Amino acid sequence: MLIYALQRIGLAMLICVVAMTVLFSIAYVIPGDPASITLGPRATPEMREALRERMGLDQPLPIQLVNFFGNVLTGDLGVDVWSKRPVTTIVFDALPYTLALAAAGLGWAILLGIPLGCYSAIRRNTLIDKLTGVISVGAISVPSFVVAIYGILIFAVGLRWLPALGAGAEGDLLDQLWHLILPAFAIGLGWVGYLARLVRASMLEVMSENHVRTARAFGLPERMIVFRYALRIAVLPTVTLLGIAYGGLLSNAVFVEFVFNRPGIGQLAVAAVNTRNYPVMMGATLTTVFLFAICTMIADLIVALLDPRVRASL
Amino acid sequence: MAAVHPVIAPEARADAVLDVRDLSIDFATPRGPVHALREVNLTVPRGSVVGVVGESGSGKTTLISAAMRLLPDNAELRGGAVLFEGEDVLRMSPQALRNLRGQRISMVFQDPMTALNPVLSIGQQMVDIQYRDRGLGRAAKKRKAAELLRRVGIPDPMQRLGNYPHEFSGGMRQRIAIAMALLGNPELLIADEPTTALDVTMEAQIIHLLRELQQDYQSSILFISHNLGLIAELCDYVVILYAGTVVEQGTVRDVFHRPQHPYTEALLVCDPALLQDVTRELPTIPGDVPDLVNLPRGCIFAERCPRVFERCRAEDPATRWVSAGHAARCHLASPLERS
Numbered sequence: 001m002l003i004y005a006l007q008r009i010g011l012a013m014l015i016c017v018v019a020m021t022v023l024f025s026i027a028y029v030i031p032g033d034p035a036s037i038t039l040g041p042r043a044t045p046e047m048r049e050a051l052r053e054r055m056g057l058d059q060p061l062p063i064q065l066v067n068f069f070g071n072v073l074t075g076d077l078g079v080d081v082w083s084k085r086p087v088t089t090i091v092f093d094a095l096p097y098t099l100a101l102a103a104a105g106l107g108w109a110i111l112l113g114i115p116l117g118c119y120s121a122i123r124r125n126t127l128i129d130k131l132t133g134v135i136s137v138g139a140i141s142v143p144s145f146v147v148a149i150y151g152i153l154i155f156a157v158g159l160r161w162l163p164a165l166g167a168g169a170e171g172d173l174l175d176q177l178w179h180l181i182l183p184a185f186a187i188g189l190g191w192v193g194y195l196a197r198l199v200r201a202s203m204l205e206v207m208s209e210n211h212v213r214t215a216r217a218f219g220l221p222e223r224m225i226v227f228r229y230a231l232r233i234a235v236l237p238t239v240t241l242l243g244i245a246y247g248g249l250l251s252n253a254v255f256v257e258f259v260f261n262r263p264g265i266g267q268l269a270v271a272a273v274n275t276r277n278y279p280v281m282m283g284a285t286l287t288t289v290f291l292f293a294i295c296t297m298i299a300d301l302i303v304a305l306l307d308p309r310v311r312a313s314l
Numbered sequence: 315m316a317a318v319h320p321v322i323a324p325e326a327r328a329d330a331v332l333d334v335r336d337l338s339i340d341f342a343t344p345r346g347p348v349h350a351l352r353e354v355n356l357t358v359p360r361g362s363v364v365g366v367v368g369e370s371g372s373g374k375t376t377l378i379s380a381a382m383r384l385l386p387d388n389a390e391l392r393g394g395a396v397l398f399e400g401e402d403v404l405r406m407s408p409q410a411l412r413n414l415r416g417q418r419i420s421m422v423f424q425d426p427m428t429a430l431n432p433v434l435s436i437g438q439q440m441v442d443i444q445y446r447d448r449g450l451g452r453a454a455k456k457r458k459a460a461e462l463l464r465r466v467g468i469p470d471p472m473q474r475l476g477n478y479p480h481e482f483s484g485g486m487r488q489r490i491a492i493a494m495a496l497l498g499n500p501e502l503l504i505a506d507e508p509t510t511a512l513d514v515t516m517e518a519q520i521i522h523l524l525r526e527l528q529q530d531y532q533s534s535i536l537f538i539s540h541n542l543g544l545i546a547e548l549c550d551y552v553v554i555l556y557a558g559t560v561v562e563q564g565t566v567r568d569v570f571h572r573p574q575h576p577y578t579e580a581l582l583v584c585d586p587a588l589l590q591d592v593t594r595e596l597p598t599i600p601g602d603v604p605d606l607v608n609l610p611r612g613c614i615f616a617e618r619c620p621r622v623f624e625r626c627r628a629e630d631p632a633t634r635w636v637s638a639g640h641a642a643r644c645h646l647a648s649p650l651e652r653s
Contacts, residue, residue, distance in 0.1 A: 209428065210423060210425060210428040210429050211428060211429055211430055211431040211432065213384060213423070213429075214421075214423055214429045214430065214431075214491075215431065215442075216384060216415070217382055217384060217415055217416065217420070217421040217423075218415060218416030218420070218442075218443045218494070218498075219411070219412040219413065219414065219415030219416040219417065220416075220442060220443070220445065221412070221445070224442065224445070228434070228442070229431050229434070232433055232434075233431075233432070233433055306433065307432075307433050308432075308433060308435075308478040308480070309432055309433070309478070309480050312478075312480060312481070
């Protein structure tokens with residue numbers, strides 16, 4: 001298990017290195033000179049040259065790449081072109097909001113989607129199963145920003161139950177949770193359907209496997225068969241998917257963050273792109289990539305914990 | 315059509331562990347009902363080993379699934395009963411059924427590679443099987459499991475309880491499956507082709523083990539196989555199943571030495587292990603198994619039978635006694651000679 005964990009961590013690091021290289025290359029290739037943007041249209045060529053020198057843009061490409069890696073490793077993501085604040089600080093200020101949003105969104109999707117899928121599989125072809133199927137597909141096909149807008153219209157504007165905008169007062173945890181409900185609902189709804197479908201499919205497959213028949217032949221109680229013998233295997237693909245999903249949500253949260261005017265990584269990235277704020281954009285993207293790598297790694301480790309065959313296949 | 319019930323021996327039937335009577339089962343399919351079993355009669359006398367032989371699709375698996383009521387959802391009971399110690403398994407309450415399975419009837423499945431849960435240690439699975447024993451602690455259940463593992467020939471059983479199925483070889487897994495089946499000290503052990511997935515050396519060992527255990531535990535075994543050699547070695551009685559009907563049954567000696575049904579004869583001729591001459595070409599039975607959706611009017615074997623005559627195509631033969639405990643479903647079977 002330890003070897004497996006180390007292997008996964010190594011793989012996550014490799015993913016990060018590759019992603020960093022790709023990001024660096026993209027930033028290098030795309031048109032637009034960061035120095036001229038920073039200084040504005042009235043800057044003289046000498047001023048631009050001076051800034052380029054300060055930013056290290058006059059160095060040969062490999063040196064720039066090495067510098068880039070060195071800076072990232074020491075936690076230096078550069079300085080915001082406009083506010084002159086360190087990008088690391090900006091990213092880490094926004095990060096908790098996105099992490100909380102993604103966790104809350106996926107959290108309730110898991111709590112609802114997995115039992116629903118499991119129930120559908122066991123009570124196959126009943127009314128509830130068919131209803132779940134229809135609603136699931138519906139939930140999957142509605143984009144989260146549409147859910148967000150209608151959520152605001154109904155629960156914030158119409159019924160006035162929940163706040164529409166913002167992330168709540170700083171330091172007031174209850175208020176922040178209160179502000180999290182609608183965005184989490186918007187971001188998680190599609191995942192409820194998705195997880196329900198996925199768990200149903202894998203549960204049906206597992207329930208028809210030979211070892212479940214064996215468990216039945218030994219007269220084990222149905223509850224034990226479902227939860228200990230079948231579900232444990234059926235959630236394995238779901239766990240892998242959830243690792244990717246959580247990473248994906250961190251970047252996909254942008255729509256919902258935009259609609260609810262919440263601070264967060266997505267919001268940050270969009271604003272940075274619009275203003276050609278390269279350091280912030282790079283910082284936000286890099287952080288997402290790192291989190292993505294970490295999430296998939298954690299998912300792999302959980303799968304290994306649940307499935308001894310994975311641990312053995314080293 | 316009322317068939318004369320073949321009974322392995324009337325006195326044995328009275329003290330049978332398992333008594334399948336006139337069992338008919340259909341499977342609902344898009345093409346129409348498949349008549350998988352038709353009026354099957356079979357008796358497992360206490361303390362004996364009964365073998366069931368048949369090709370793929372002959373209804374072997376349906377038969378044993380019915381014995382434990384593990385039939386798939388599209389199965390439909392058309393008639394008959396499966397009496398276990400006098401109680402009809404097919405009409406038991408779910409509670410009674412759960413107490414039957416694994417306790418009084420146990421099953422060893424065909425493929426040891428997939429029959430055990432892959433993500434639970436075998437110790438956990440063996441403890442779970444003893445869930446009814448509320449008086450017994452986890453440690454005691456583990457000891458009992460280890461004891462049985464030792465009995466079936468797993469070295470170092472206490473340590474190996476923590477291992478997962480994939481950490482054992484196929485033969486070892488089948489031994490574990492047998493140990494699991496013995497946990498409840500069942501009156502009847504059903505073994506569904508337990509050696510098909512194993513190599514020949516393993517096969518011999520498992521058969522040897524089963525025979526030993528049968529003598530130790532005084533349990534009865536219903537042994538499913540398509541290997542006539544194994545049946546001859548292990549069983550007291552044999553039932554020949556063809557296309558969902560019992561075509562012949564009796565003691566192993568009777569059936570193998572004086573087969574009365576042409577199908578049994580053909581099977582014996584085709585068994586590579588029993589071939590007299592060295593030949594490159596293995597004999598086969600010409601023709602195909604009949605379509606179980608549209609059954610022929612007469613004898614089920616008529617189309618492939620080398621000794622078919624007019625009556626066979628017109629009339630389904632009744633089961634006839636040829637000697638005490640030996641019956642065949644053929645017009646040509648010579649009737650019981652009474653002295």
